[in-house]
Amino acid sequence: MSWTEQSPVTLVVIEDSDEDFDTVQEAVKRAGFPAEVLRAATGVDGVTVLRAQAPTSPTLVLMDLNTPGTDGREALALIKSDPALRSVPVVVFSTSFNQRDIGFCYAAGANAYHVKPVRYPEHLAVLIDVLTYWLSRVVLPVGERSRP
Amino acid sequence: MNPTTDAPPPWANQPYSIKRHGVNITNCDSEPVQTPGCVQAHGAMLVLRHTDLTILQASENTDRLLGHPAETLLNKPVRTAIGPDGEASLKAFLAIEPTDRNPLYVFSLPARNDVPPLDVTAHTIDGVAVVEFEATGRTVAGEPDYYALVKKTVARLQTAQSLREFCDLTADEFRTLTGLDRVMIYKFHADGHGEVFAESRRADLSPWLGLHYPAGDFPQPAREVFKQIWVRPTPDVSGDLAELVPLANPDTGQPLTMTHCALRGASVMYTEYLKNMKVTAGLTMPIRRGGELWGLIACHHYAGPKHVPYQVRAACEFLAQVVSLQYQAAEDREHLAYRLKLDGTHQQLVAQATREDSLAALTGGTPNLTDGISAGGAALYHQGRWWRVGNTPTEAELEALGEWLNDRPEFASATRPLYATDALTQDYPPAAAFADVASGLLAVPLSRVNQDWILWFRPETTQTVNWGGNPHEKPMVPGPHGPRLTPRASFELFQESVRGRSLPWLTVELDAAARLRMLVMEVVVSRAQRLADLNANLKESNEELDAFAYVASHDLKEPLRGIHKYAHQLLEDATITDKEQRRKLDGLMRLTVRMDSLLDSLLHFSRVGRAALQTEDTDLNELVNESIEMVDARRAEGPTEIAVPRPLPHARCDRVRCREIFVNLLSNALKYNDKAQKRVEVGFVAPREVHPRPGCPTGSADLTIYYVRDNGIGIPARHFEQVFKMFKRLHGRDEYGGGTGAGLTIVQKLVERHHGRVWLDSTPGEGTTFYFTLATQEEA
Numbered sequence: 001m002s003w004t005e006q007s008p009v010t011l012v013v014i015e016d017s018d019e020d021f022d023t024v025q026e027a028v029k030r031a032g033f034p035a036e037v038l039r040a041a042t043g044v045d046g047v048t049v050l051r052a053q054a055p056t057s058p059t060l061v062l063m064d065l066n067t068p069g070t071d072g073r074e075a076l077a078l079i080k081s082d083p084a085l086r087s088v089p090v091v092v093f094s095t096s097f098n099q100r101d102i103g104f105c106y107a108a109g110a111n112a113y114h115v116k117p118v119r120y121p122e123h124l125a126v127l128i129d130v131l132t133y134w135l136s137r138v139v140l141p142v143g144e145r146s147r148p
Numbered sequence: 149m150n151p152t153t154d155a156p157p158p159w160a161n162q163p164y165s166i167k168r169h170g171v172n173i174t175n176c177d178s179e180p181v182q183t184p185g186c187v188q189a190h191g192a193m194l195v196l197r198h199t200d201l202t203i204l205q206a207s208e209n210t211d212r213l214l215g216h217p218a219e220t221l222l223n224k225p226v227r228t229a230i231g232p233d234g235e236a237s238l239k240a241f242l243a244i245e246p247t248d249r250n251p252l253y254v255f256s257l258p259a260r261n262d263v264p265p266l267d268v269t270a271h272t273i274d275g276v277a278v279v280e281f282e283a284t285g286r287t288v289a290g291e292p293d294y295y296a297l298v299k300k301t302v303a304r305l306q307t308a309q310s311l312r313e314f315c316d317l318t319a320d321e322f323r324t325l326t327g328l329d330r331v332m333i334y335k336f337h338a339d340g341h342g343e344v345f346a347e348s349r350r351a352d353l354s355p356w357l358g359l360h361y362p363a364g365d366f367p368q369p370a371r372e373v374f375k376q377i378w379v380r381p382t383p384d385v386s387g388d389l390a391e392l393v394p395l396a397n398p399d400t401g402q403p404l405t406m407t408h409c410a411l412r413g414a415s416v417m418y419t420e421y422l423k424n425m426k427v428t429a430g431l432t433m434p435i436r437r438g439g440e441l442w443g444l445i446a447c448h449h450y451a452g453p454k455h456v457p458y459q460v461r462a463a464c465e466f467l468a469q470v471v472s473l474q475y476q477a478a479e480d481r482e483h484l485a486y487r488l489k490l491d492g493t494h495q496q497l498v499a500q501a502t503r504e505d506s507l508a509a510l511t512g513g514t515p516n517l518t519d520g521i522s523a524g525g526a527a528l529y530h531q532g533r534w535w536r537v538g539n540t541p542t543e544a545e546l547e548a549l550g551e552w553l554n555d556r557p558e559f560a561s562a563t564r565p566l567y568a569t570d571a572l573t574q575d576y577p578p579a580a581a582f583a584d585v586a587s588g589l590l591a592v593p594l595s596r597v598n599q600d601w602i603l604w605f606r607p608e609t610t611q612t613v614n615w616g617g618n619p620h621e622k623p624m625v626p627g628p629h630g631p632r633l634t635p636r637a638s639f640e641l642f643q644e645s646v647r648g649r650s651l652p653w654l655t656v657e658l659d660a661a662a663r664l665r666m667l668v669m670e671v672v673v674s675r676a677q678r679l680a681d682l683n684a685n686l687k688e689s690n691e692e693l694d695a696f697a698y699v700a701s702h703d704l705k706e707p708l709r710g711i712h713k714y715a716h717q718l719l720e721d722a723t724i725t726d727k728e729q730r731r732k733l734d735g736l737m738r739l740t741v742r743m744d745s746l747l748d749s750l751l752h753f754s755r756v757g758r759a760a761l762q763t764e765d766t767d768l769n770e771l772v773n774e775s776i777e778m779v780d781a782r783r784a785e786g787p788t789e790i791a792v793p794r795p796l797p798h799a800r801c802d803r804v805r806c807r808e809i810f811v812n813l814l815s816n817a818l819k820y821n822d823k824a825q826k827r828v829e830v831g832f833v834a835p836r837e838v839h840p841r842p843g844c845p846t847g848s849a850d851l852t853i854y855y856v857r858d859n860g861i862g863i864p865a866r867h868f869e870q871v872f873k874m875f876k877r878l879h880g881r882d883e884y885g886g887g888t889g890a891g892l893t894i895v896q897k898l899v900e901r902h903h904g905r906v907w908l909d910s911t912p913g914e915g916t917t918f919y920f921t922l923a924t925q926e927e928a
Contacts, residue, residue: 019710066703095705098697118709118744120716 009135010053011035014046014063014075020093020116020123024062027127033135043075050085058140062130065094065101073104080109087141091130163395163403166413179415181369183403185395186413189388190455191282193411194221194229195397195404198277201226201239204397205404207411209390213263213281218393226279230257230268238270238279247271249376249408253458256284267458271408276397278404280411285457294463297325302470311475311482315346318445318471323348325463326431326456328447332356333435335443338570338652339609342366345443353450365421366444374434374441376407378465382414382430384453385422389413410461422448429454431461433468435475442475483656490660493520498667505675507668510602511537520664521657523604524585530600530672540605541582549589550601552576559593564662567591570606573648580648583608588650590657592665594672602665606650690758697754704747712740742888746875749890753874756897761802763902768796768854771803772830775810779818788818788826796832797852801922805898810856812891813918817858819884820916829857842909843868844919851904851921862912871908872896895920 011028015021021039028035036057040046046063053059061079065072072092079085089111094101097115105113114130117123134140165185187193192213195205203226206218214221214229221228227235234257241247241254251271259265266281301321308314315333323331330353333346340363347357374380390413396403406412422430429449435442445468456464493515500509507530510517517526518538525538527546534543541549559565568590572579579586588606593599715736718724724733769792776790799806810830817828833839833853841849861884863871875889895918899906904921 017706017710019713020706023713095709116705116709118705118712119741120709120713123709123713 008057009033009035009140010057010059011037012040012046012049012053012059012061013037014040014043014061014072015093016041016064020064023120023123024127027124027131030124031128031131031135033131035131035135043072043078046075047078047082047085050079050088059088060134060140061088061090063090063092065092065096065105073108076105076108076110089134089138089140091134165391165395166416167389167391179367179369179417180403181367181373181415182405182407182412184406184413184415185403186389186391187280187406187409187411188382188384188413189390190383190453191280191411192390193281193392193409194226194279195392196226196277196279197399198242198272198275201235201277203229204276204399205392205394207390208393213266215260215263222393230279234268238268238277242270242272242277247277249273251278251280251408251410253462254279257281269410269458273405273408274402275399276404278406278409280409282410282458283455285455285460294325294459298463298467298470301325301467302474305471305474308478309481310485311478312346314475314478316348319346319348321467322433322445322447322464325467326447326460328429328431328449328454328456329353329451330356330448332446332448333443334361334446336366336371336441339363339649341609342443350450367417370415370418371441373407374432374444375436375439378433378468379410379461380412380432381410381456381461382419382422382432383455385414385419385428385430387453410458426450428452431456431464433464434472435468436472437476437479442472445471483654486654487656487660490520490656491663494660494664494667497664498671501668501671502674507531507672508535510668511535517602517604521590521604521653521660522606522651523588523590524607525605527603527605528601529603530594538605539585539607540603541586545578545582546603548578549576549603550599552578553591553593553601554599556591565593566658566662566665568653568658568661570650570652571648572650583648586650587648588653590653590661592661594665594669600672602661602668604661606653608647609649609651693754693758697751705744708740708743708747712737712744715740746888746890749875749888749894753890753894753897756805756894756901761805761901763800763802765798766801766803766806767798768806771807772796772810775807775814778807778811779814785818786826787824788828790814790828790830792830794831796830796854797834799852799922801902805901806922809895809898809920812895813856816891816918817856817860817916821858821860823859825859827859829855831855831857841919842917843907845905845907848905848921851923853919853921855917855919857915857917859915862914863908863910863916864912865910868908868910872906 013021013024015024025037028037038049040049043063046061050059050061063072063076072094076090076092079088079090086109090109091112091114092105092110093114093116094105095116096102102113112130114126117126163185164180164183167186187207189207189209191207192210193205193207194203194210196202197204203221203224206221206229208218210221210229211217216229225235226238230238234255237255241252245252247270249271251269254268254270257266257268264283267284268279268281270277270279272278304321305314305317308317319331319333322328330347330349332344335343335345337343342361342363342365344356344359344361347355349355392404425448427448427450429452431447433445435445496515497510497513497517497520500513501507503509504513507528511526511528512535516537517523517528523538525536525540527537527540528535529546529550534546536543536546540546553559553567556567558567568588569575570588572587572589573583579589585607586605587608588604590604590606592602594602715733719730719733719737724730772792814828814830818826832855833841835850835852841853844853872892872895874893896906899920899922903923906918906920908916908918910916
């Protein structure tokens, strides 16, 4: 099954940096996937956005770990402890390569953890790789959430 | 004390008389010293019925002193002996004066033929009036002013600064007053044995000061008497005894209680004892504290009989009472002084321990624990080990003692947990093994949890005292009444009674120990508190460092990423064609990349200092080979030779971090090298190997020294220190392949984490050698 046969994916991006969000959008554009990109600047906003989503379309969360207010860690824990949201894949992006952060995220149920490179081309390349993988290679769950 | 005391004494069924029955050493504690039946024959005695002054008993020597044989006086009115005037005076005196158990001077009988003038004293007891006759001792020259003498003495005693000075003064004053050859202040210890505490003597006599005498030398009945009377004269130790006629009061059938009589016949035990010491006359006064007998003022004379007349005795009696009263004050002062001294010493100890930050100062310094409370030795259990000073049991014995102490009920007291004994073996039989050093124990706990203690030890009494009369050499001195009559025979028994006993602990000492405990606990607690604070601070700074590292990695990098991105996008913008502008944008991007790697180095360095080492036995050859592979990229830059001339030893180290040391050093060796043929050598100098060790820090020469040597550009000696500084580069940013300047700082940190040292030797233009040691072997 390829992406063309799926309904368009909703991409929820939890990211407080305008520059980094811009890079995500650029990556989505370059990857060429039809995705609806929704932005939340804080973790709690991200969870609100997710809950407001109609459960019919496949959804992917890209999350920055350190966001103002409710920090990404908390948002991750909220998503993964909510039975209605638990199955939504969460891909963490962070500047930190601290083992404590990495360990925490996987233990909390993150589906992948990536370090954001400072160099723009590298950053863009990582994002395109991630999007390609999750949006074309991975079968996203629609199961329970897709039922009317 | 002796099995023979169970048998009834020979005088059980008749009135006792020293003359008839005598005594021996085995029953002296049951000798009826208060009813001896005899008077000292230098004086005479009449016992009168109080109501009508009829003579009931008379000493058998009345013929010589009063001119009437005793038998002729019995049942006669007293005027038969002292004339009608005498009777009238006596009658009037007894009617108005407080004579009950209180002998008072009534009048003097004039000289008659060869009999000197006699002082007549009288007191009443148990329905009789006891009248004693003694030579007045008055001289033609007249009497000294005893009142003035005593007044002066009292004034002098009040100036005494210590108990010892007080007792020294007392001895001097009594010798002046009585004219006897030796005056001793004899102090009783709690176990009953006596000590010559102060002494005043004729210059030619050998000193007895400091000598101790067994308790048996001064039997209990004699002690009881001194709780009732203030003076006891023995003017002629070899003098005869005169028995009372009859021995029992015909009205009551009871023997006369002579406790208060100056003429009371002395126990043969006592006179024999004095004779053994060549004493010819004696006078004894008690020093009482409350109702207790603290000691005696014992006056000895060696030049024949010495009669101390009633007037002088009265002065002595008064003075003994004054001494007893002032003694209490002097003792209080003394205890106060001792208490101050103890507290002073203890405060010094605690200050010392605080300064050195170790309780070991209590036993190891000057002063130490034995300089405060008087003790033969002391021990401290703290931080899981014993610290000892002076004479103490062995560590194994202390270990067992500590275990036993732990269960003592005394330590359950929250207010004053303290255990003190002067007979440890009685509570703890294993102490018999070290009774010589620790018959006495004073223990205070510092921590019940850690079972920390301060212990003071006192040796067995027999180890410390100077026994009078050399009892070891002369256990028995034969006397006229046989060898058993010598007091020295009691020594063996006495020694038995003090075996396993130490001098007792004073109340001031117990108080001082309790106070020291509080002070020391404060030190311990404040030290623990300080350590906890330091740890908390350390933890806090570690957390701050973590937080900083986080800031560096995220919060600083995020804007950096943005800047980089804009520069990149601008460069991609085809409308910007100006070369100069493009060059500046290139620079901007390069700077952001550099900043990124600086932040990474900082983050890495902060981790090097904190993460725990995982040391294991490591083959350094493997490590060096891996390191060489990791710097392979640099080798590609030109012809390179990395040599390991002889196999490296194994070392105990953290594999990953140690490899990082080699990688950094190898990478530097190749990087700062302008030679056409780059050569690097990795080797070591074994501990005792004959080999130059340039720049080697003290203490590192006896460790294996590893080195990485290059033929590179070299480093001027003035920069040897600087190369290890964070982000300190000696060259332009992009010279020699750039770099953040953190490599050697990280090497230094890694070596330090392995308890090693790193240093270098270099000749500019010829090459550099970096040396380092790894000292973690001992930690295995």
